[in-house]
Amino acid sequence: MFAPFYAAIADISATIRRHRDRLGRPVIGVLPAYFPLELIHAAGGYPVQLWGAGVAIDHAEAYLQPYCCSVARSVLELEMRGSAGLIQAYVFTSLCDTLINLRELYRRLFDKPILGLSFPVTQFAEGRRAFLADAAEKIIKGLEAVTGRRVSADALRAAAGQFGRVRSLQRELYRLRRERPGAIKNADFHAVLKAGFFLPVDEYGRLLEDLLVRLESIAAPAGRRPRLILSGMVFDPLEAQRLFDEVGADVVDDDFASGWRTVSKATLPVDDPVEGIATHVFGGAPCCCIHHPEKDRHDYLVKKIRDAGADGVVFWYVKFCEPDAFDRPQLLARLKQEGIPATVLEMDLSMKSVESLRTRIQAFCEMIGGLEI
Amino acid sequence: MTQLGAFKKMKELMTLYYIEAKTAADKPVAWLTSGAPVEFVYAMGAVPVYPENYAAMCAASHQSVALMEAAEAAGFSQDICAYARTDFGQDLVRGGPAGGLPAPHFLVCSTNICKTVIKWYEVVARKYQVPLFVVDTPFLHDGLTPGLVDYVVAQFRQLERFLESMLKKPFDRDRLIEVIRLSRQATGLWRKILDLGRTVPVPFTSLDAFIHIAPIVTLRGTPACVDYYQLLYDEVSGLAERRVGSVSDERYRVLWDNLPIWFKMRPFEKFFGERRCALVAATYANSWGGLEDFAGIQTRDAMEALAVSYLNIYINYGFAQRIRYLARLIDEFGLTGFIMHSNRSCKPYSVGMYRLKEELSRLTGKPGVVIEADQNDPRVFGDAQVEARLDTFIESMAPAA
Numbered sequence: 001m002f003a004p005f006y007a008a009i010a011d012i013s014a015t016i017r018r019h020r021d022r023l024g025r026p027v028i029g030v031l032p033a034y035f036p037l038e039l040i041h042a043a044g045g046y047p048v049q050l051w052g053a054g055v056a057i058d059h060a061e062a063y064l065q066p067y068c069c070s071v072a073r074s075v076l077e078l079e080m081r082g083s084a085g086l087i088q089a090y091v092f093t094s095l096c097d098t099l100i101n102l103r104e105l106y107r108r109l110f111d112k113p114i115l116g117l118s119f120p121v122t123q124f125a126e127g128r129r130a131f132l133a134d135a136a137e138k139i140i141k142g143l144e145a146v147t148g149r150r151v152s153a154d155a156l157r158a159a160a161g162q163f164g165r166v167r168s169l170q171r172e173l174y175r176l177r178r179e180r181p182g183a184i185k186n187a188d189f190h191a192v193l194k195a196g197f198f199l200p201v202d203e204y205g206r207l208l209e210d211l212l213v214r215l216e217s218i219a220a221p222a223g224r225r226p227r228l229i230l231s232g233m234v235f236d237p238l239e240a241q242r243l244f245d246e247v248g249a250d251v252v253d254d255d256f257a258s259g260w261r262t263v264s265k266a267t268l269p270v271d272d273p274v275e276g277i278a279t280h281v282f283g284g285a286p287c288c289c290i291h292h293p294e295k296d297r298h299d300y301l302v303k304k305i306r307d308a309g310a311d312g313v314v315f316w317y318v319k320f321c322e323p324d325a326f327d328r329p330q331l332l333a334r335l336k337q338e339g340i341p342a343t344v345l346e347m348d349l350s351m352k353s354v355e356s357l358r359t360r361i362q363a364f365c366e367m368i369g370g371l372e373i
Numbered sequence: 374m375t376q377l378g379a380f381k382k383m384k385e386l387m388t389l390y391y392i393e394a395k396t397a398a399d400k401p402v403a404w405l406t407s408g409a410p411v412e413f414v415y416a417m418g419a420v421p422v423y424p425e426n427y428a429a430m431c432a433a434s435h436q437s438v439a440l441m442e443a444a445e446a447a448g449f450s451q452d453i454c455a456y457a458r459t460d461f462g463q464d465l466v467r468g469g470p471a472g473g474l475p476a477p478h479f480l481v482c483s484t485n486i487c488k489t490v491i492k493w494y495e496v497v498a499r500k501y502q503v504p505l506f507v508v509d510t511p512f513l514h515d516g517l518t519p520g521l522v523d524y525v526v527a528q529f530r531q532l533e534r535f536l537e538s539m540l541k542k543p544f545d546r547d548r549l550i551e552v553i554r555l556s557r558q559a560t561g562l563w564r565k566i567l568d569l570g571r572t573v574p575v576p577f578t579s580l581d582a583f584i585h586i587a588p589i590v591t592l593r594g595t596p597a598c599v600d601y602y603q604l605l606y607d608e609v610s611g612l613a614e615r616r617v618g619s620v621s622d623e624r625y626r627v628l629w630d631n632l633p634i635w636f637k638m639r640p641f642e643k644f645f646g647e648r649r650c651a652l653v654a655a656t657y658a659n660s661w662g663g664l665e666d667f668a669g670i671q672t673r674d675a676m677e678a679l680a681v682s683y684l685n686i687y688i689n690y691g692f693a694q695r696i697r698y699l700a701r702l703i704d705e706f707g708l709t710g711f712i713m714h715s716n717r718s719c720k721p722y723s724v725g726m727y728r729l730k731e732e733l734s735r736l737t738g739k740p741g742v743v744i745e746a747d748q749n750d751p752r753v754f755g756d757a758q759v760e761a762r763l764d765t766f767i768e769s770m771a772p773a774a
Contacts, residue, residue: 101724121509326492328447
């Protein structure tokens, strides 16, 4: 059932090459996070999402200090070692200080077009709009220069429909996971999400539809195992996601930037592209990287845990991510107040073994209770 | 460091500032980032307090480790900015030279120094349940544009409304113009003092600048700040005229990039002095000189000039602009090399620095070195390693002509 998704991520370069050749679209690498991929597609590009990779850092060591996160380091590593040759241009957002500077570093190091969309931080709609109007025009022109095609209103509408459909199918998968704990293995679930980073929207949508049909009759296994929610920026490394299946815990929902925070975004409004981008960036689930005083992450997470009937939260901390790290102590205090158990796992995408995490997950589940030993 | 008469005055000024801040029971206290437009806050009569300045004071007086440990014990990761950790720590244990900062009534932060301040101030806002106003000064990937200036000016108008609601009185635009005038005078004097670094030998090094930077950060916009820098300028320009150098028998003249290493001020003074190496120019100290650029401020819209000055700071520049600026400093100040501090606590300054070093050396023909350290956390500082790197660098420089 999940084989096509695993196949897509088994050899990512081969997957991208095959689809690029089929579609004849230039491949555009998108750094985290929340860039509206619809714009790339409407410009005739093939967006692939770069959330980091589990590679040893060698070449990138020359330009990024060890205190930079492994998302930035591994993406740079792939370009520097020549493994990202398929990518014709890069797109950045202003998600954090590291990515803002990484965009500048790429401009100094590489000949490929380096595009960017800075997000406004102000809470005032008028200022935000004025800022995004300039930014939107610039990014669209930049994409058009890469692809040699214009972004037409029709193309944007079609792209919004396709990507909106994919996200709504992903939300359906999330619903199944929440309502039938254990029916979908955690590793399989994340393989499905990860395949979506690299497959083109048409192919991915088709596979998701097919998967959901097959999952219709699937039932949750008998018995109740510990139910968890994961919270962090990126859900990689995938091998670590497998540990939950092996330990015997059910992940019932998540709060990942590369997961629900993206999947929760509504269909891109296209009547007014500037408003559309604002809705895309600021809409959906709250994120530690998007300042939004009206969207309280604490209330949101507590409600999410209650709604999913989860027993506890695992904070999935990929090292050196300041936006993620700043929020955590107060979030932990709130969860404690609410009587919700939580634990923090520290990791690095380039870690050689995820075994050290197994013990931590196991101990946490034992503490929650309900593990079948 | 140069023994300056003004130093005593500065200590008095800063002591008075902290006493006033801590005892201003009738005035609301605002916590601000170092690059926030304090002029608006002064115009409305609130008391501005700077956690960054206080964190630096804690480190310079060797009190930051205990405070960071308190923050870490409360769950804050060592991966986050050491200023923020020092601040969270002083707040938890009421520590540091002033026995902790007064609690804020509201917060103003600006993104021109980093986006991380948003996270830091969100934590404070949640703890104290106080409003946070963010002045967004976007990163200048492609230089300054009229659109960006308009965007910041529009936020200034909102900031006025915000302050009206905090202070419960109408915004005083006339008072603002007066504060901007004072701010411009002080930053202008500061710029003139730093420009005396062109003198050989340099009378006022970057280490001196780091010591005397506190008033320009905390008091710009007040008459006391103008008076202080006039005093300092008179003294330093006298030294420059008499050709009195800060480092005896000056041989090397170098640029310092990134924040100071606050807990190493005295050891660095000794280290560089012994090697006849003067730190002459610093991008960090220069960051408070921007408003002086607008000589026509009286005729231009003051808000616009202020917006430009808060957008246009080194750490908010794209890399092409950074390299041009650094090369200009090397040329204008007659520098023999440059030191880049790869600062674990400051990603906007440090990420990409290795590349900047390569390009700057190639462009100017001057040697450079990157040292791995932290502005506030001595626990990640390796003396032997840093000194060895600096020694190799100093040996590689040709002495100043």
